Amino acid sequence: MVLDEKVVIDARGIHYTPLNELIRQAVEDGATEIVLKNVLGQRFIADALKADVCIEIYGVPGGDLGMFMSGPVCIVHGNCEHAPGNTMDDGKIIIHGSTGDAAAHSMRGGKIFVRDYIGYRGGIHMKEYDQKKPILVIGKSAHSFLGEYMAGGLIILLGIDQKGPYFERGIGSGIHGGRIVIRGTVDDRYLGVGARKMELNENMLCEIHSLVKEFCNYFNIDDKPLMDNDYTVIGPSSSRPFAGKYTWE
Amino acid sequence: MDGSAIKDALSLMDERGSGEGAGYVAYGIYPDFPDCYALHVFFDNIVEPKSKVDDLLSKWGVIVHQEEIPTYEQPRLKRQHIPWRYFFKPNKDLMVGSLTPEEDIIIKTVMGINSGINGALVFSSGKNMGVFKAAGWPEDVANFYRIDSYKGYIWLAHNRYPTNTPGWWGGAHPFNLLDWSVVHNGEITSYGTNRQYVESNGYKCTMSTDTEVVAYLFDLLGRKHELPENFIVKALAPHFWDEIDSMQPRERELNRAIRLTYGPAMMNGPFGIVVARSDGIVGFTDRIKLRPLVVGDDGDRLYISSEEAAIRTVDPDIENIYMPKAGEPVIGRVVI
Amino acid sequence: MSLGSVPLKYRIDIDRDQCMRCMRCVENCSYGVFRNEEGKLILNSRKCTACHRCISMCPRDAISLKERPVDYRSHSLWTGEAREDIINQSRTGKILLAGMGNAKEYPVIFDRLVLDACQVTNPSIDPLREPMELRTHIGKKPPRLEFKKNEDGDVDLITELAPNLELETPIMIGHMSYGAISLNAQRSIAKAVSKVGTFMGTGEGGLHESIYPYQDNMIVQVASGRFGVDINYLDRGAAIEIKIGQGAKPGIGGHLPGEKVCSDVSCTRMIPLGSDAISPAPHHDIYSIEDLAQLVRGLKEATQWKKPVFVKVAAVHNVAAIAAGIARSSADAVVIDGFRGGTGAAPKVFRDNVGIPIEAAIASVDRKLNEQGIRNEISIIASGGIRNSADIAKSIALGADAVYIGTAALIAMGCRVCGSCYRGLCPWGIATQREDLVKRLDIDSGSRQVANLIHAWTYELSELMGAAGINSIESLRGNRERLRGYMLDEGSLDVLQIKPIGA
Numbered sequence A: 001m002v003l004d005e006k007v008v009i010d011a012r013g014i015h016y017t018p019l020n021e022l023i024r025q026a027v028e029d030g031a032t033e034i035v036l037k038n039v040l041g042q043r044f045i046a047d048a049l050k051a052d053v054c055i056e057i058y059g060v061p062g063g064d065l066g067m068f069m070s071g072p073v074c075i076v077h078g079n080c081e082h083a084p085g086n087t088m089d090d091g092k093i094i095i096h097g098s099t100g101d102a103a104a105h106s107m108r109g110g111k112i113f114v115r116d117y118i119g120y121r122g123g124i125h126m127k128e129y130d131q132k133k134p135i136l137v138i139g140k141s142a143h144s145f146l147g148e149y150m151a152g153g154l155i156i157l158l159g160i161d162q163k164g165p166y167f168e169r170g171i172g173s174g175i176h177g178g179r180i181v182i183r184g185t186v187d188d189r190y191l192g193v194g195a196r197k198m199e200l201n202e203n204m205l206c207e208i209h210s211l212v213k214e215f216c217n218y219f220n221i222d223d224k225p226l227m228d229n230d231y232t233v234i235g236p237s238s239s240r241p242f243a244g245k246y247t248w249e
Numbered sequence B: 001m002d003g004s005a006i007k008d009a010l011s012l013m014d015e016r017g018s019g020e021g022a023g024y025v026a027y028g029i030y031p032d033f034p035d036c037y038a039l040h041v042f043f044d045n046i047v048e049p050k051s052k053v054d055d056l057l058s059k060w061g062v063i064v065h066q067e068e069i070p071t072y073e074q075p076r077l078k079r080q081h082i083p084w085r086y087f088f089k090p091n092k093d094l095m096v097g098s099l100t101p102e103e104d105i106i107i108k109t110v111m112g113i114n115s116g117i118n119g120a121l122v123f124s125s126g127k128n129m130g131v132f133k134a135a136g137w138p139e140d141v142a143n144f145y146r147i148d149s150y151k152g153y154i155w156l157a158h159n160r161y162p163t164n165t166p167g168w169w170g171g172a173h174p175f176n177l178l179d180w181s182v183v184h185n186g187e188i189t190s191y192g193t194n195r196q197y198v199e200s201n202g203y204k205c206t207m208s209t210d211t212e213v214v215a216y217l218f219d220l221l222g223r224k225h226e227l228p229e230n231f232i233v234k235a236l237a238p239h240f241w242d243e244i245d246s247m248q249p250r251e252r253e254l255n256r257a258i259r260l261t262y263g264p265a266m267m268n269g270p271f272g273i274v275v276a277r278s279d280g281i282v283g284f285t286d287r288i289k290l291r292p293l294v295v296g297d298d299g300d301r302l303y304i305s306s307e308e309a310a311i312r313t314v315d316p317d318i319e320n321i322y323m324p325k326a327g328e329p330v331i332g333r334v335v336i
Numbered sequence C: 001m002s003l004g005s006v007p008l009k010y011r012i013d014i015d016r017d018q019c020m021r022c023m024r025c026v027e028n029c030s031y032g033v034f035r036n037e038e039g040k041l042i043l044n045s046r047k048c049t050a051c052h053r054c055i056s057m058c059p060r061d062a063i064s065l066k067e068r069p070v071d072y073r074s075h076s077l078w079t080g081e082a083r084e085d086i087i088n089q090s091r092t093g094k095i096l097l098a099g100m101g102n103a104k105e106y107p108v109i110f111d112r113l114v115l116d117a118c119q120v121t122n123p124s125i126d127p128l129r130e131p132m133e134l135r136t137h138i139g140k141k142p143p144r145l146e147f148k149k150n151e152d153g154d155v156d157l158i159t160e161l162a163p164n165l166e167l168e169t170p171i172m173i174g175h176m177s178y179g180a181i182s183l184n185a186q187r188s189i190a191k192a193v194s195k196v197g198t199f200m201g202t203g204e205g206g207l208h209e210s211i212y213p214y215q216d217n218m219i220v221q222v223a224s225g226r227f228g229v230d231i232n233y234l235d236r237g238a239a240i241e242i243k244i245g246q247g248a249k250p251g252i253g254g255h256l257p258g259e260k261v262c263s264d265v266s267c268t269r270m271i272p273l274g275s276d277a278i279s280p281a282p283h284h285d286i287y288s289i290e291d292l293a294q295l296v297r298g299l300k301e302a303t304q305w306k307k308p309v310f311v312k313v314a315a316v317h318n319v320a321a322i323a324a325g326i327a328r329s330s331a332d333a334v335v336i337d338g339f340r341g342g343t344g345a346a347p348k349v350f351r352d353n354v355g356i357p358i359e360a361a362i363a364s365v366d367r368k369l370n371e372q373g374i375r376n377e378i379s380i381i382a383s384g385g386i387r388n389s390a391d392i393a394k395s396i397a398l399g400a401d402a403v404y405i406g407t408a409a410l411i412a413m414g415c416r417v418c419g420s421c422y423r424g425l426c427p428w429g430i431a432t433q434r435e436d437l438v439k440r441l442d443i444d445s446g447s448r449q450v451a452n453l454i455h456a457w458t459y460e461l462s463e464l465m466g467a468a469g470i471n472s473i474e475s476l477r478g479n480r481e482r483l484r485g486y487m488l489d490e491g492s493l494d495v496l497q498i499k500p501i502g503a
Ligand code: SF4
Pocket: C014, C018, C019, C020, C021, C022, C023, C024, C025, C026, C041, C054, C057, C058, C059, C060, C061, C062, C063
């Protein structure tokens, strides 16, 4: 029974549990587009939501936006707090702003696009399996430990509007799968333990360019200056970082 | 500004607490007694412990004024103590051989009451400022003290999720000593080391929780050792050695000296901390950023919070919102 | 002969079916347990010291060793050892000499301390991925820093820092002199410490020329005999250590028998060939604490105040007050050597009965210095019976800045703690000067093994710290909150200033 394809919800003063109930109800009623207005600090929006729906969020959603989410597209007009896309399964989060720490934590599928900045430990422990490959694209910059413990997937950092090359410590510290792509050069001393630079091959460049296009499309940015091959690829020096750590008793 | 917006902002983060501790501190609330130390005390009853406190204070100075702190019953908040306030002027001639005799008398009496007088706990001891705290949800604690009736120029507020001393009023933040007030999100894994250090410098830890050492560290390094705020933060959350190694000689020497001299003051573990003094605030996190900290700056006002949403509750249209680097101090100064 | 012989200490057996008569045991045993008589392997178990050299070299695992193969009538007071000591002394009328550290069955406090780890309220830190700082500075620290504003409005540091040793790990190797151990043993250790970025002690044996390349990682010792001490020696060291006493034998001096004073040892120590090297019990220029302060200053003056000076004392009952006295001198570090500290030779009655355990000594020194508000101004180095990384973590949590290991480093080079070092026949080439034996210790492999050990322990230490949510060693130091006592009595808990388990 389709009530209305577009549902508008005023989230002002609503706790996240009833808010998520409203969202689920709307989805059940056949909504394909949900607009959340006056969001301020509500956590877990679209938590474990499995649907083909687009959620437009106005305001600042609280932590763990889209946690365990599988399928929906969330467009945030504002900043996010910690860990958007936490253990997300599928779908998209497009953020017109910045995020707190641990963005895309343990993400296993889908895509996250962040127009501006992310905090510490972005993409920590992202992982891929079979067909599922999580993707995190950041427009401006990220704090330290980007892609820490990364086990799979792809992080692209575009460094838009930044003065000079990326300089945060511990890039890919403990990485044992996946790739981190950073625009421009990266000094070796910023690489984390177990991370190393890799060759940028044709396939990779193709993938980067198509994601850059998608990114620029969402945020209305001219993609031309970004369509060259000025990218540094960082990956794991081994898929078994613990090998060689132990000796038997 | 009065406390109503702060109450709303803090209540927005109820998720971070457990309803067992919340508190506020405001600077500039006692313009009628600007030169007196405002001692806020929890009394278990106002018979025995209070007479002892009266005696002790009268020995060391003059009680200019005293009264019960006005409170208003809240259905969800169980009253455990009687909050009292003294406006007290220490007699500085009684403390010989000290460069800051008034402050030293206050520290001595505060530590003396807290460790020596059963049923009395001083939880606020600065001039023209005051802490208000209790075990309960932020909005209840605010209403209990009618926080919105106080007008201050600096406000700190905290919502607690206790693990160690649940339900104890003294355990709620902010922690205060003299002018210093501290709110803290996280846990200090170096507490044992820091505690020894402050205790070996004459402080006494009586609150059975890790946050109080931060107030003492700031007092020791800031007031006694006269370090500027950014150096205090460098001592508490120092640069990594590999960073120090790659600095220019002058800076390297300075940072090395700070780490060597103030090694026992270094704080470890996850934390986001804001410290206030009558002339400003400073916020910082641990060196590897294990707790959140967001800053909002609208030119005239500086906000520091665990969540952006809380800042936007007070100032919905603030433009400049950012996340400081781990271990880097964010300093706000009071301009008159 | 009225006393007859006492039962065998060890019995060696050969599995004759397994044995291939390669005679490696014969070549390897420096004590003469094995003889080759016309292709037949003959044994004399009485000479065995359980050094395990033969066992480790036998290609067929054919050798077995049994301790005390002969039973005495059991008696918990009159142990076999008690009876045999009496028999020995009634036969000889002499003081019993013993090697290695205290062998009596005192409870080991380390084994009754448990460490902490994070769960929920704070995250543990993975040292493999995140910064983990074990860098340690040994030396005087100022009580506070002072700054001055300069013309540009910047602040200048006016406090001057005293020179400190910079260690990449809080593990150093304690003083074992050339003489007590072989040159190859000392060179192996020297190579290892320079590789891992830490320091070692020379012991009271001077500094052999072949160690010069590693002098920047050397702490030169000045002991009561002043062997090998001249300005060249002092200048070469990275730091200087005054040895007052030693945990294995507090209150008495040392004695290197003339047999061990070969020509090389004699010139390194600057004493005549073949003469006994005797270190008096006290320094005869130190009869009080103020004299110690004088000697510290004398050494500082000699080296133009460029080098840290340590003072090493045995852990005795009053160690806390003694350390506080040392802290008031210009000394940079106090080394406390617990009663389990090793030695080449010590009178057994001292080794087993004098002094206190290092755990209690660290805690009480740390406490005393804290009470006096001077803890951070001086470093505490703990030694004596440190067996693994957990012992190190516990020592630091009790208040030490760093540790010295000794026996552990020897074990890394082959030593099996047989306790016969004083005989100068160490079949592993460690506690001997006999050329053929010394040659057995290959410097490259010896140094690799010692470096491996320090590396492994450093690694474990960082894992323990990470699990406790600590990423810098300063925050473990004296952090008794992260320790609990298991089956310790109240008195000990009080001295250690720790809570019991569950509290
Ligand atoms: S070393 Fe082993 S195999 Fe060789 S002779 Fe000795 S016991 Fe036999």
